[in-house]
Amino acid sequence: MIEIQHLTKKFGNIVALNDLNFTVKKGEILGFLGPNGAGKSTTMNILTGYLPSTSGTVKVDGFDIMENPKEVKKKIGYLPELPPVYGDMTVGEYLTFIANLKNVPLKGRKTKLDDIMYLVKIGDKKGRLIRNLSKGYRQRVGLAQALVGNPQVLVLDEPTVGLDPKQILDIRKLITALGREHTIILSTHILQEVNAVCSSVVMINNGKIAAQGPLSDFAAASNGVSKYNVTIAGDKTLCRETLDKVGSASRVEFIRIDGDNSVFRIESKQNEDSRKEVFRALAENDLPILELRPIGKNLEEVFIEIVGRDQSAETEE
Amino acid sequence: MNTIYKREMSSFFKSPIAYVVIAVYLFVFGYFSMSYNFAGGSVYIGTTLQTMTSILPIIIPIITMKLIADEKRNGTEVLLRTSPISMWEVVLGKFFAAYTLFVIMNAATLIHVFLMAAYAPLPIAETIGAYLGYMLQGLLFVAVGIFASSLTESQIIAAIVGVVILFSTTGLYSIGSLIGGWLGNAIMWISPLTKYAEFANGILNFASVVFYVSFAAIMLLVTESNMERKRWN
Numbered sequence: 325m326i327e328i329q330h331l332t333k334k335f336g337n338i339v340a341l342n343d344l345n346f347t348v349k350k351g352e353i354l355g356f357l358g359p360n361g362a363g364k365s366t367t368m369n370i371l372t373g374y375l376p377s378t379s380g381t382v383k384v385d386g387f388d389i390m391e392n393p394k395e396v397k398k399k400i401g402y403l404p405e406l407p408p409v410y411g412d413m414t415v416g417e418y419l420t421f422i423a424n425l426k427n428v429p430l431k432g433r434k435t436k437l438d439d440i441m442y443l444v445k446i447g448d449k450k451g452r453l454i455r456n457l458s459k460g461y462r463q464r465v466g467l468a469q470a471l472v473g474n475p476q477v478l479v480l481d482e483p484t485v486g487l488d489p490k491q492i493l494d495i496r497k498l499i500t501a502l503g504r505e506h507t508i509i510l511s512t513h514i515l516q517e518v519n520a521v522c523s524s525v526v527m528i529n530n531g532k533i534a535a536q537g538p539l540s541d542f543a544a545a546s547n548g549v550s551k552y553n554v555t556i557a558g559d560k561t562l563c564r565e566t567l568d569k570v571g572s573a574s575r576v577e578f579i580r581i582d583g584d585n586s587v588f589r590i591e592s593k594q595n596e597d598s599r600k601e602v603f604r605a606l607a608e609n610d611l612p613i614l615e616l617r618p619i620g621k622n623l624e625e626v627f628i629e630i631v632g633r634d635q636s637a638e639t640e641e
Numbered sequence: 642m643n644t645i646y647k648r649e650m651s652s653f654f655k656s657p658i659a660y661v662v663i664a665v666y667l668f669v670f671g672y673f674s675m676s677y678n679f680a681g682g683s684v685y686i687g688t689t690l691q692t693m694t695s696i697l698p699i700i701i702p703i704i705t706m707k708l709i710a711d712e713k714r715n716g717t718e719v720l721l722r723t724s725p726i727s728m729w730e731v732v733l734g735k736f737f738a739a740y741t742l743f744v745i746m747n748a749a750t751l752i753h754v755f756l757m758a759a760y761a762p763l764p765i766a767e768t769i770g771a772y773l774g775y776m777l778q779g780l781l782f783v784a785v786g787i788f789a790s791s792l793t794e795s796q797i798i799a800a801i802v803g804v805v806i807l808f809s810t811t812g813l814y815s816i817g818s819l820i821g822g823w824l825g826n827a828i829m830w831i832s833p834l835t836k837y838a839e840f841a842n843g844i845l846n847f848a849s850v851v852f853y854v855s856f857a858a859i860m861l862l863v864t865e866s867n868m869e870r871k872r873w874n
Contacts, residue, residue, distance in 0.1 A: 372723040397725040408720035410648075412655050424644035425724040469720070 325350040325477060325507040326371070331380035333366055333531075340366045342531040344380070348524075350476075353503040355522030355539070356511040359631055363531040364511040365405055368481050371509070372402040384477060398426070401475035403483055407466025411455030415446055415465055418454060419472060426473035437472070443498060444468045459486040467495070471502075478508045484517060496520050515627060527630055534630045542626055551591050552618045553579065554602065558611040560586045566609045572598035585614060644726070645734025646741075649708065653742055662703055666746050669696055674753045684761050686754055687771030687841030694775075694834060697782055698811060702803030704742055705786030706796045708735040709868070713794040732865045736787055743779045747772070766843035774840020777853040778833050782807055784860035791864045 326348040333341040341363045348354045358364050369375040371382055373393045381388055387395040410418060419437050428436065441447040444464045449457060454465060463486050470478055483499065484492045499508060500521050512518060518525055518539070525542055527535040535542075556563045560578065563586045567576045575591040592598040599616065606613055653659040673689045709732075712718040721731050757763060789803035790796075810833060817829030829835045833856075836849040 369719075374719050374722045394725045397723055400723070402719070402723045404716065404719045404723075406716035406719075408715070408717040410652070410715070410717060412652055413648075417651075421644065421648050422720075422724075424647075425720075425726060427725065 325352075325385060326509070327381070327383040328367075328371070329381045329383075331367070331370065331382060332378050333363075333370060333375070334378045340531050341370075341377075344528070344531075344533060346526050346533065346536055348507055348509060350507050351503065351505075352524055353499065353508045353510060353522045355518035355525045356509055356528070357513065357515070357518060357525060357627060358511075358528040358534075359513065362528045364528065365481055366531075367528070368402070368404075368479050368509070368511060372400050372479055373397050374402075374404075398473075399475055400477045400479055401470035401473065403466050403470040403478075403480045405481045405485075407462045408469070409454045409462055409465050411453065414451050414453055415441070415457075415468075416450040418465065419468060422469050422472045428473050436474070440468050440471045443471065445494065460488060460491050463487060464491075464495075467498075476507060478502065478506050480508065480510045482512055483510065484512070484514065492517075527627060529631050535626070551589070552599070552616055553587060553589050554613060554617075555582060555585050555587050555615040556606060556611050557585050557614055558606075558609075562609065563588065563606070563611055566605050566611060567602065570598055570601050570605050572596040572601050589619070642726075642730040642734040642737075645721075645731055646738050649735050649738030650741060653704075653738065658703065659742060662700060663742075663746050663749070666693075666696075666700055667749055669693070670750050670753070674750075678753065678757055684757060684763055685771070685841070686757070686768055689753075690771050690775045691834075691837060691841055694778065694811065694837060697779070698804055698807030701739075701743070701779070701782040701786045701807065702789060702800040705739050705783060705790050705803060706800040707790070708739060708787055709790040709864075710793055710796050710799040714796075728865050728868050732787065732791075732861055732868070736783060736861060739783045739787065740780065743783060744776070747776065747779075764843065767841065770840045770843040770845060773845070774837050774849070777840070777850060778837055780857040781833055781853050781860070784857040784864075785810075788860045788864045788867070791867050 328344055328346050331341055331344040332339070344363075344367065346354075356364055356367070366375065370377045371384075371389070373389050373396060376390065381390070382396075383389070384396045384399050387399070389396045410421075413421065416437075419440070420433075423433055423437060438447070441450060444467050446461060446464050446468060449461060449465075454462060457465065463483070467480070467483060470480065480499070484495050487495060496517065499510065502508060503521070503523075510517070510522065522539055524538045525536060526533060560581060564576070564578065567573065567588060567590065570576070570590075572593055573590050574593045575589075577589040577591075579587040579589055581587075590598060590602060603613060670689065670693055673692045674686070677683050677688045677692070678686065712721060722728075754763070754768060785806050786803045789806060790799040792802060793799050810831070813828050813832035814834035817825045817827075817832060817835075819825070820828065833853065836846075836852050839846050839849055
């Protein structure tokens with residue numbers, strides 16, 4: 325659906341994006357991750373036709389953004405970092421204005437706009453001036469704007485910024501629901517968000533792709549069953565003997581004595597989950613487990629590791 | 642274009658600025674009309690309009706200052722650029738909206754003309770010519786105002802730039818007449834005021850019509866390409 329090839333963007337001498345390549349398949353929700361200033365917004369601005377690229381191609385549904393900007397723009401709903409709303413319009417007026425901008429046919433327009441307002445839960449604010457709405461509501465009006473005209477592709481630049489926790493969950497649910505019929509690119513630096521809604525991930529740092537792949541690739545490192553610490557109420561040697569008999573554990577390592585308890589680190593064999601066996605073995609010997617804590621990497625750690633690695637590599641240069 | 646036009650029109654009348662500008666304009670117009678036409682006993686509305694030309698460089702930029710500058714400051718420029726409409730539609734929509742406001746302002750001044758007509762026979766050609774020339778001149782002034790608005794994010798700077806450009810073009814008339822000779826004539830030829838004087842005398846000079854329309858078109862062209870260029874930097 326979206327193909328980005330060798331995308332480079334320079335602002336004067338500053339290279340904002342350096343040879344970006346990735347594709348987004350139809351119906352995919354892509355999480356676009358990166359620290360501040362990594363080039364997320366720049367990429368999105370190019371993708372939506374706001375900025376021209378220095379070199380490289382961006383194709384949406386086969387149309388090139390440089391050659392057929394109008395066709396591409398028709399297919400994309402964009403929520404920029406700052407919701408592009410007019411303070412002097414009411415929510416209803418604004419969405420009608422957007423519908424006009426996007427040439428939404430008059431027939432059935434009212435129901436469509438009402439549906440969108442219902443979806444993002446701003447129906448009760450229809451007659452309010454946008455100027456008087458809170459940040460969270462403005463954000464939702466911005467999201468509503470992106471949905472007008474039912475575009476196939478949604479590009480959302482940090483859609484949950486400024487929302488309260490309940491609203492964040494609502495918007496995530498909404499994005500997941502929209503993902504069934506739309507192709508979505510979602511930029512964020514909130515990693516739980518990616519875990520919650522995305523099917524694949526592109527991480528960028530300093531204008532370059534640092535890592536990319538389906539979420540499951542990242543999740544494999546993050547499910548934490550391969551490595552965990554276990555705190556047992558019992559004597560060190562007894563625990564050791566019991567744990568050594570666990571067949572699915574590849575390595576058992578004593579960490580420390582914690583009062584009357586012993587702490588061990590256990591690594592499972594490849595593709596096996598040793599936790600159940602460990603539980604049974606310890607229970608048989610009347611050694612209660614007080615705590616079992618996975619120490620696998622989560623997305624956050626992968627992210628920080630990648631970002632950190634790139635930065636240290638750069639200082640070495 | 643129509644979408645942008647409608648939005649700008651409703652935006653004008655939602656903010657107090659349009660009303661204040663119209664009120665001030667009509668007050669000043671009334672003052673001059675009073676002294677020239679009613680107290681002064683002249684049937685030529687052109688004299689009043691010509692005097693109004695010297696305050697237009699302030700009035701017009703106040704109308705046009707926000708048109709493009711505000712889109713940038715608001716972050717709504719992104720919206721316009723990522724929507725399936727061209728920059729031309731945006732520029733023209735805004736231009737016609739501001740010009741409509743100018744027309745509305747001046748339609749209200751026709752009251753003075755009707756009042757005069759009730760007491761004295763009016764010189765029809767001169768009156769129509771004066772208004773026609775004035776409206777054509779407005780075309781150019783509004784286009785300059787929009788151009789100024791496209792240069793910056795700040796409404797205030799846009800207004801100041803507009804005022805400066807407009808005052809210096811109208812000022813060319815005085816400068817030209819001071820210098821005299823062929824150079825003076827050349828400078829005066831560029832000034833919109835020179836063209837206006839012909840209209841006020843009831844002379845419909847096609848060259849003057851072309852002058853106003855083409856200069857307005859050039860200003861809009863520069864505005865549009867300026868906005869496109871900004872995108873590339």
